[in-house]
Each structure stands twice: as structure tokens, then as C-alpha cells.
Amino acid sequence: MDEIFQVITREHQAAGRRLSTATLDRIRAALRAALNAALRAGLVEENPASLVALPPTRRARAVVWAAARVQHCRKTGERPAMAVWTALHRAQG
Structure with a gap:
């Protein structure tokens, strides 16, 4: 799961776009919410997004x-x- 955030960061940098850690936090929050809903519905057995550790923000x-x-x-x-x-x-x- 951590790899997807590295890919997102790399693609933004390659395109010359700024990507803040707050944006990464929002992406992770949306992904966690979606996977939690899937977990409650029995569609997945675990939520890998809950294990993602992003770098600390300043x-x-x-x-x-x-x-x-x-x-x-x-x-x-x-x-x-x-x-x-x-x-x-x-x-x-």
C-alpha cells in the first residue's frame, strides 16, 4: 500500500506539480473510509490503508x-x- 503513495508522489513531481503532505493525508483518509465501508459490507477482510504510515508533517x-x-x-x-x-x-x- 505504501508503494501507491510513492507512485502518486513521483508522478506529481514528474509533472512538475506540487503535492503537499496534507493532500496525501486526504487521499489516505478517503481510501481508508472506502475500504472501511467495504470491510463492513464483507467485501474485503482487512483494510490495508489503515497500516499506511505517511511521513510526519511540519x-x-x-x-x-x-x-x-x-x-x-x-x-x-x-x-x-x-x-x-x-x-x-x-x-x-
Whole structure:
């Protein structure tokens, strides 16, 4: 079963498409749900999707748009994965 997730990942990379670990988690969840229904209906004897172990995910850490970060972003175009404004920043408009 782990092989199918490797194939999915490889095909996305070969096509130049981004595939997040969250997407792989959703694929596994849908597959597990379908196989659990088949298990309850007596169509299969076990659910191999329940044994799949995907690599752990790392959540993006929110950073505040400080003046230095804004300046760096304007200069380089690099943006943090998740950035937030403080209430003071929002009030300044």
C-alpha cells in the first residue's frame, strides 16, 4: 500500500506539480473510509490503508510582518509561508 503513495508522489513531481503532505493525508483518509465501508459490507477482510504510515508533517509557523521582514520581502520577493499582521499594523492600514 505504501508503494501507491510513492507512485502518486513521483508522478506529481514528474509533472512538475506540487503535492503537499496534507493532500496525501486526504487521499489516505478517503481510501481508508472506502475500504472501511467495504470491510463492513464483507467485501474485503482487512483494510490495508489503515497500516499506511505517511511521513510526519511540519506545520508552517506564523511570523509577524515586522518592518525588517516587509523590507526583505519587497527587496527579494521572498515571503514566509505564513505571515500575520498585528492589530497595530491593521489599524495603520
